Amino acid sequence: MRKGTVLIHPAYFPSIAQMALVAQADHIVFEANDNYQKQTYRNRAYISHTQGTLLLNVPVLHTKGLREKYKDVGVENDVPWQSHHWKSLQTAYSTSPFFEYYADEIVHLFEEPVTSLFEHNINIHKEICELIGIDTEWSFTSAYTKEPKDVIDARNSISAKKDLEIEFPTYIQVFSDRNEFLPNLSILDLLFTEGTNAISYLEKLILPF
Secondary structure, eight states: OOOOEEEEOOOSSOBHHHHHHHHHOSEEEEOOSSBOOSSBTTSEEEEEETTEEEEEEOOEEOSSOSSOBGGGOEEOOSSOHHHHHHHHHHHHHTTSTTHHHHHHHHGGGGTSOOOBHHHHHHHHHHHHHHHHTOOOEEEEOSSOOSSOSSSEEOGGGGBSSSOOOOOOOOOOOTTTTTSOOOOSOBHHHHHHHHGGGHHHHHHHOOOOO
């Protein structure tokens, strides 16, 4: 069942739940006028690891104080975070069924210079949608509204502190021989392990929105 227009935040290699929202929506509206908040998927993603999950964190650079707009937040590039993230993905997923198939398509996201977190996340969204086969149209908000009308407000899906009440069907993950199933990791986990089946998984996921 399609979900009409859905309001979300751009995320760094989004969670499976957020990409399911994108796959099931008729139209996506990205919140472009909110204040930046810590401990969200705006600058972090979780992938599979030998000991469970591994956090990929983008170091951010604040220039306008605590109440800085998300779209104005920069990226701290004194630390080679892009190469660290790519090496972590190679270590985690090099043996997965579809890593080599998709690696050449996304490696540029870890090599091209990044200055704006918001713009980088939009570029990630475009690439991931193309690889999965999602053609949902999208736009941006023109102003911040606390209680928006005529949209499904799913902006809370960006929070990394609160788990959504979703039952995630299991699929075979890397390190499944040593870890229990890890739900709602970055979309990269689903893409590298399920490949072309990822779109079917996303479209069938039952969401609390």
